[in-house]
Amino acid sequence: MPLKVAIIGGGGRVGSNAAFALQCGGIVRQIALVDVNQDLAEGEALDLLHGAHFCGDQDITAATTAEVADADVVCITAGSRRKPDESRLDLINRNVSIFKGILEDLQAANLKRDAIIFVVSNPVDVLTRLAIEHLGWDPSKVMGLGTMLDTTRFCSLIAQAKQLPPTQVRALMLGEHGDTMTPIWSSATVAGIPLATILSPNEQSQLAKRAAGSGAEVIRRKGGAGYAVGVAIAQVIHAIALDKQTILPVSSKVTGQYGMRDVCLSLPTVVGREGVIKAMEVDLWPKEVAGIQGSAKALADTWNKLS
Numbered sequence: 001m002p003l004k005v006a007i008i009g010g011g012g013r014v015g016s017n018a019a020f021a022l023q024c025g026g027i028v029r030q031i032a033l034v035d036v037n038q039d040l041a042e043g044e045a046l047d048l049l050h051g052a053h054f055c056g057d058q059d060i061t062a063a064t065t066a067e068v069a070d071a072d073v074v075c076i077t078a079g080s081r082r083k084p085d086e087s088r089l090d091l092i093n094r095n096v097s098i099f100k101g102i103l104e105d106l107q108a109a110n111l112k113r114d115a116i117i118f119v120v121s122n123p124v125d126v127l128t129r130l131a132i133e134h135l136g137w138d139p140s141k142v143m144g145l146g147t148m149l150d151t152t153r154f155c156s157l158i159a160q161a162k163q164l165p166p167t168q169v170r171a172l173m174l175g176e177h178g179d180t181m182t183p184i185w186s187s188a189t190v191a192g193i194p195l196a197t198i199l200s201p202n203e204q205s206q207l208a209k210r211a212a213g214s215g216a217e218v219i220r221r222k223g224g225a226g227y228a229v230g231v232a233i234a235q236v237i238h239a240i241a242l243d244k245q246t247i248l249p250v251s252s253k254v255t256g257q258y259g260m261r262d263v264c265l266s267l268p269t270v271v272g273r274e275g276v277i278k279a280m281e282v283d284l285w286p287k288e289v290a291g292i293q294g295s296a297k298a299l300a301d302t303w304n305k306l307s
């Protein structure tokens with residue numbers, strides 16, 4: 001069945017880049033951009049629509065929240081950036097309040113009960129949990145982008161450093177999309193060859209550090225992430241649209257994996273048309289398990305501080 005995707009915050013950098021990646025992918029049938037700045041959403045939709053002749057037969061529009069109540073996937077990229085004298089927690093509380101408003105608008109519009117809510121706005125793991133709890137939504141229908149962007153950064157930077165083909169590098173970042181994200185070297189490979197045999201321990205730690213610091217580096221150099229986060233979002237939406245059952249490091253509510261509960265974070269997760277099919281508990285090195293458990297603790301601490 002063709003998929004209708006709504007992007008709330010679709011006029012912004014992340015939302016519009018995701019829309020472009022979905023247009024280039026040519027898989028979803030409808031893309032609707034919703035933004036408080038309606039003019040911006042209309043401008044982005046118009047620019048995308050102009051390329052339809054070369055890209056594919058999709059319906060790309062700007063829309064209101066009421067007009068996307070029939071969406072199959074609602075991708076939320078709306079949010080604000082930190083002001084100069086603002087703490088991280090102040091920003092979190094401000095984004096939480098914007099995010100709750102969006103959830104309430106979707107509820108008032110009678111969003112389909114089986115719609116998948118796909119959270120991108122930061123702090124993504126906290127907001128993913130909030131979507132489940134504030135709306136009382138089925139946790140299998142809620143996922144966050146989690147460490148998808150960190151994982152593609154990690155793989156792409158490893159490939160660049162060792163002149164390897166990026167699409168054949170497989171190296172996960174798991175846990176929080178944030179300071180405590182955990183590089184997973186135990187299963188990292190290129191074309192089936194363990195990366196630990198190709199990279200020295202020093203190279204491993206430098207590459208993991210560079211990947212974890214990439215968000216800040218991109219913000220410093222160009223204001224914020226766009227293209228890579230756009231293709232990461234499209235990857236998840238295509239897995240849903242085609243019921244691919246792909247294993248992706250999206251954020252979802254854990255249900256006892258590694259002894260964790262009541263938190264959303266990234267584990268290798270099977271994603272398909274029904275949403276989150278299964279978050280997997282796989283064998284990891286003890287320090288990797290400890291890293292992911294550290295993410296769960298950091299996220300629980302942030303959750304407890306929300307006003």
Ligand SMILES: NC(=O)c1ccc[n+]([C@@H]2O[C@H](COP(=O)([O-])OP(=O)(O)OC[C@H]3O[C@@H](n4cnc5c(N)ncnc54)[C@H](O)[C@@H]3O)[C@@H](O)[C@H]2O)c1
Nearest residue numbers: 009011012013014035036037078079120121122124149224
């Ligand atoms: N999860 C990830 O990997 C990841 C990566 C990059 C950015 N992000 C997050 O994505 C969010 C957006 O970043 P950006 O660079 O696109 O910012 P941006 O400022 O370019 O865009 C945000 C958009 O949200 C809109 N908006 C604000 N409040 C709204 C509301 N109530 N309803 C509808 N639209 C609303 C704004 O008008 C703006 O167009 C931020 O929270 C950022 O931290 C997440």
